[in-house]
Amino acid sequence: MPELPEVETTCRGIQPALAGKAVTDVIVRESRLRWPVPKNLRKNLIGQTITDVTRRGKYLLLKTATGHVIIHLGMSGSLRTVDASTAPRLHDHVDIVLDSGTCLRLHDPRRFGAVLWTDDDPARHKLLVALGPEPVASDSSDKVFDGDYLFSKSRGRRRAVREFVMDSHIVVGIGNIYASEALFGAGIDPRRAAGGISRMRYQRLVVSIQKTLTSAIAAGGTTLRDFSNADGRPGYFQQTLKVYGRDGENCRHCSAKIRRVRQAGRSAYFCPRCQR
DNA sequence: ATTTTCTCCTGCATGC
């Protein structure tokens, strides 16, 4: 499942093959993704040169002179650059063919992903306009993400802290796996109300989130080569995870049994001794 | 206004 590190890895991985190349064709084999692939995508994109490939949260943005393609990988999506003559596999839904002879191919079995087009500044797009700050700032102009920010945003909120940090309107890019991992790193019980957590503990949480994501991005970088082939989980997951998916196993820190609880329909994993 | 639930979908593990 693409978490922020994988989206970042994808962004870096496809950038060299796309930047400066012109689009010669757009092939939509299956338009029923999360939202229908817009009918005008092909017309708008053909003939345009992709000038930049960037990321905002888990949204990938392909820039052209007349607009942007917005891509989200959902749960099961992956992007690969392949030779345009490569036969598509099952669930290869969209191709963006370039004048270099390669094509960007979206593979997405569960079809939770999206391919959209916007003429406007993508930052003003409905899906992006209300997004929270990036957890790991790429440059100093980004909105600030720190303990004070989370502390002030959380006042008066009763929802569980884990759901709070997974809300992309609070901060982008923290999925189910890294929410559990980061809370473990900060020693915070995922079930606690967001509004009841101290400023100091939020400062610890921010450090833990950044540490978790940064090392995952670094690990994503090391698996970059086979990432384009992989459509499952990358290798670094199993080795690095401290609590996620370890229900009933021993905590690596204190040996207590890791617990799993359902939260908003999803599983949260935590160590009842290390996390309070 | 905030929080919870529902929804989209396929693949895989489990159980009879």
Place this chain on the structure above:
DNA sequence: TGCATGCAGGAGAAAA
């Protein structure tokens, strides 16, 4: 072996 069932999850939309 085959079928039904349940779970996994990002995040918007609808409901509460």
